[in-house]
Amino acid sequence: MEFFIISLIKAGIVAFVLLTTLAYLQWVERKVIAHIQLRMGPSRVGPHGLLQPLADVIKLITKEDLLPPHVNKFFYLLAPFLAVTMALLSISVIPFGPEIEVFGYNTWMQLTDLNIGVLFILAISSMGVYGVALAGWASNNKYALLGAMRSAAQMISYELPMALAIAAPLLLVNTLSLREIVEAQSGYAFGFLPHWTIFQAPFPQFFSFIIFLIAGFAETNRIPFDLPEAENELVAGFHTEYSSMKFASFFMAEYANMITVASITVILFLGGWHPLAPGLAGDLIPPAIFALGGLVCLYHGLHPARGKDRYTLPVFGLIFLGVAAVLLIPALKAIVLPLFWFAAKTGALLFTFIWVRGTLPRFRYDQLMGFAWKFLFPVAILNLLVTGFMVALV
Amino acid sequence: MDVILFLAFAAFAVVCGINVVLQSHPISSALSLIGVMGSLAVLYLLLGAEFIAAAQLIVYAGAIMVLFLFVIMLLNAGSEAKRGRSLLVQFMGVPVMVSLLGLLSYFVLRLFPAAPPVRFGNFRGGSPRSFGEVLFTQYLLPFEVTSVLILIAIIGAVVLARKEID
Amino acid sequence: MTGVPLSWYLVLSAILFALGVAGFLFRRNIITLFMSIELMLNAVNLSFVSFSYQWAQVNGHIFTFFVMVVAAAEAAVGLAIILTVFKNRQTLNVDDVNSMKY
Numbered sequence A: 001m002e003f004f005i006i007s008l009i010k011a012g013i014v015a016f017v018l019l020t021t022l023a024y025l026q027w028v029e030r031k032v033i034a035h036i037q038l039r040m041g042p043s044r045v046g047p048h049g050l051l052q053p054l055a056d057v058i059k060l061i062t063k064e065d066l067l068p069p070h071v072n073k074f075f076y077l078l079a080p081f082l083a084v085t086m087a088l089l090s091i092s093v094i095p096f097g098p099e100i101e102v103f104g105y106n107t108w109m110q111l112t113d114l115n116i117g118v119l120f121i122l123a124i125s126s127m128g129v130y131g132v133a134l135a136g137w138a139s140n141n142k143y144a145l146l147g148a149m150r151s152a153a154q155m156i157s158y159e160l161p162m163a164l165a166i167a168a169p170l171l172l173v174n175t176l177s178l179r180e181i182v183e184a185q186s187g188y189a190f191g192f193l194p195h196w197t198i199f200q201a202p203f204p205q206f207f208s209f210i211i212f213l214i215a216g217f218a219e220t221n222r223i224p225f226d227l228p229e230a231e232n233e234l235v236a237g238f239h240t241e242y243s244s245m246k247f248a249s250f251f252m253a254e255y256a257n258m259i260t261v262a263s264i265t266v267i268l269f270l271g272g273w274h275p276l277a278p279g280l281a282g283d284l285i286p287p288a289i290f291a292l293g294g295l296v297c298l299y300h301g302l303h304p305a306r307g308k309d310r311y312t313l314p315v316f317g318l319i320f321l322g323v324a325a326v327l328l329i330p331a332l333k334a335i336v337l338p339l340f341w342f343a344a345k346t347g348a349l350l351f352t353f354i355w356v357r358g359t360l361p362r363f364r365y366d367q368l369m370g371f372a373w374k375f376l377f378p379v380a381i382l383n384l385l386v387t388g389f390m391v392a393l394v
Numbered sequence B: 001m002d003v004i005l006f007l008a009f010a011a012f013a014v015v016c017g018i019n020v021v022l023q024s025h026p027i028s029s030a031l032s033l034i035g036v037m038g039s040l041a042v043l044y045l046l047l048g049a050e051f052i053a054a055a056q057l058i059v060y061a062g063a064i065m066v067l068f069l070f071v072i073m074l075l076n077a078g079s080e081a082k083r084g085r086s087l088l089v090q091f092m093g094v095p096v097m098v099s100l101l102g103l104l105s106y107f108v109l110r111l112f113p114a115a116p117p118v119r120f121g122n123f124r125g126g127s128p129r130s131f132g133e134v135l136f137t138q139y140l141l142p143f144e145v146t147s148v149l150i151l152i153a154i155i156g157a158v159v160l161a162r163k164e165i166d
Numbered sequence C: 001m002t003g004v005p006l007s008w009y010l011v012l013s014a015i016l017f018a019l020g021v022a023g024f025l026f027r028r029n030i031i032t033l034f035m036s037i038e039l040m041l042n043a044v045n046l047s048f049v050s051f052s053y054q055w056a057q058v059n060g061h062i063f064t065f066f067v068m069v070v071a072a073a074e075a076a077v078g079l080a081i082i083l084t085v086f087k088n089r090q091t092l093n094v095d096d097v098n099s100m101k102y
Helices: A002-036 A052-062 A073-093 A117-138 A142-173 A178-183 A206-219 A244-269 A279-302 A309-328 A333-359 A365-393 B002-022 B026-046 B050-075 B087-111 B128-135 B140-160 C006-026 C030-054 C059-089
Strands: A097-102 A105-109
Touching: A002 A052, A002 A073, A002 A105, A002 A244, A002 A333, A052 A244, A073 A117, A073 A244, A097 A333, A105 A333, A117 A142, A117 A178, A117 A244, A117 B026, A117 B050, A142 A178, A142 A206, A142 A244, A142 A365, A142 B050, A178 A244, A206 A244, A206 A333, A206 A365, A244 A333, A279 A309, A279 A333, A309 A333, B002 B026, B002 C006, B002 C030, B026 B050, B026 C006, B026 C030, B050 B128, B050 C030, B050 C059, B087 C006, B128 C059, B140 C059, C006 C030, C030 C059
Parallel strands: none
Antiparallel strands: A097 A105
């Protein structure tokens, strides 16, 4: 019985954290892209634009919810539901940390551990294609249909190199369960090199990492593969006819997919929630980072470049120093530090996603499909072959 | 708990199956078929076949049905026009089918020897490890032959669907 | 908590197979015919997995896997044939493809 209660509490926490992260990921994206393009991004709503996601949510909820008369009602309403459900379902198997003890109960920081965890993720991402395809078809609009067909074809084409890139580190860790994959990456070789799959003998999975990341860009319809929803080519692609909450669902689904791909990359290749350095050094790095950030904020708060930063920067500095102090408490260390490492690695990958969006132009559709079938798929097969040879012979 | 899950998903599968046959637009039939495959995946999980459940979702519901959907959208297949059916078929069709089904079910339930009831977790041999152990040792030849079969199918499909270069 | 008798799974498989046969015999759209064939194959897969549970062996799962693979190959080639038929006849009604009939 208490298993159900604990699971419900965990599901509630994960859902809450995920939805907040989704909203603020959009804020981070807009600020980072703005700074790449030498402008400021949202800065009016709240300090440094931090309340912008709240304003966006209020706008989306209060917008008029249209049901155009020419659409196929059942599929029009089913499509965003499918997209969001599949995107959020894949978070349920991701391990955020090791086994912890909270108020006397032992529980893992993971909603559920399937022994076919990797296959579950692949299955859910295959089903996510339907949200896009149905949205385009139900809209009864040629731009939407074209965008949806292109997007669906792109997603299923890049599923193949993705699955092959996933298969290569599985040869090294010998299990499909996500929890055991992370556990197989514990330990340090030569005393300092982490035993992550990307560094592991007999064959460091560097190429699999690159292939998986590229396929992940294509699966989530991000630049450079975002022609199906490019604004200047196809009006808005498959979500042309959607407004207000249904449009917000597609948006949420895209960001949730991004978070899922980044989390799976971290788990498969970058060691999950394991720290970067062994022992005490690894435990001191997070508080050191936050303390440094806090001190920098406080220093700049004394002579701010802009007038309004006189009040916001010291506050941020104090918040960072507070977080650094929390990370030093030994009682909370077992819970907070693995979470920090997982969040830091996932955050670094999400920053890479946003960085690439701000930097690269997009592929033309035939270049995109040619790249998948003529380059990425053979390279993924070759990578799997070499990994297999090295594992079998060494 | 097993009974509730089985009945719920079996009912969903049968309703979707009837929908596949009765709907006039092919896309509705295709979506109902996806519903059937999804509920069958849950039933496979109840029977302890975890790898097959995941393969069903990845291969069948995630790739084959997407292919169907693409072809339907490409050909812009509209609703099927109702052709006239003879009076005999209209009145005797469903009762004959139901009686055939009843006969089959009676024989299955009567002649089938008593088997242990299906409980979730009773059969542990469906994991990918045990599946792979048998597939790559005892059934290696069929495995290799099916890969050649898929290669032939790819070549055939590409040749058939190619645009003619005039 | 009692379990589910195995014969119920077989009855479900029989029902789905019968529905597939009914769809195959009564529908005239080629693509719906194809989907009825897939429904029949799925019903057979359920039978295989049920019997594999009864004998506590994994061989039934292997057969299911091969059925899925063959169904994938058949769907690919069959849909390519449907595309070609549509290109030549401009119809998806299987009754209209009858130029070789007596």
